[in-house]
Amino acid sequence: MDRPLAPVLTADNLLQAADNALRALFAPARASRTPPSLPDPPVLEEADRRHVAGLMRVNHAGEIAAQALYHGQALMARAGSTREFLLRAAAEEGDHLAWCEQRLSELGARPSLLNPFWYAGSFAIGAAAAALSDSLSLGFVVETEHQVESHLAEHLERLPANDLRSRRILETMQFDEAGHAQAATRAGARELPAPIRGAMRLTSQLMTRTAYWI
DSSP states (O other), X not given: OOOSSOOOOOHHHHHHHHHHHHHHHHSOOOOXXXXXXXXXXXXXXXXXXXXXXXXXXXHHXXXXXXXXXXXXXXXXXXXXXXXXXXXXXXXXXXXXXXXXXXXXXXXXOOOOTTHHHHHHHHHHHHHXXXXXXXXXXXXXXXXXXXXXXXXXXXXXXXXXXXXXXXXXXXXXXXXXXXXXXXXXXXXXXXXXXXXXXXXXXXXHHHHHHHHTTO
């Protein structure tokens, strides 16, 4: 349940938020775990390589945005339990970020050049939602994860059949995202109004279409 008191910002919290942003955007991502039974990288035709790189660039950008959303929410969370949940979820998203970054490197591709923009926008949304209430903030987690699950399912359909390495990464990410949504629901997430869900979908589509190329 949300506490009536407003979130308290401290110098330590602000410095931690700045450190989180710099690490997410500029430091090599490091995973605390690996997807189970990760196959060796396949040999891909050039067109397939570019296509998979585009998909993984989108997923990498999505994980940058997820990191930012959770960091912004954790900064403004009212309840300590909510903050701890958000930081745990952010750590798992950090694993996803590292996996996508590694796969991009294997494909000889770069991350999205717009990652700082995705981070800044998502951080602002997360902080604003959390400033209103923890339940609304958790509602953003649920809706975000549902939308990520949907686009991961689409990407799994679009992967070349022989790219089992990328497939296993995305399947593991999809499983984690579903777990985050379920945990946020149990923690008291409020269902978001339809206009907000629609705006989130439009924003996600913009990022997806842009990050594939840029």
